[in-house]
Amino acid sequence: MDSKRDGGWNVIRNRIKEYRARHNMKQEELAKLVGVRRETIGNLEKGRYNPSLVLAWNIAKVFGVSIEEIFTVEQ
16 A cells, blocks of 8 residues: 555554663663664664664564564554
């Protein structure tokens, strides 16, 4: 479905901050594990940036869960 044609945009929501808290992990630590800057993790958590599929996969892998556990698509 084309989100432009149906009048809405898909938004990716995430639970990165929640999972970091569960694992007592700082943004900087997660960033280092997945090969991005700390600011990228902060921007992801605030919804300012949508991750690439590879980045989403790597973040999920760090926490040992599926991508869908951390990232959801809403319209």
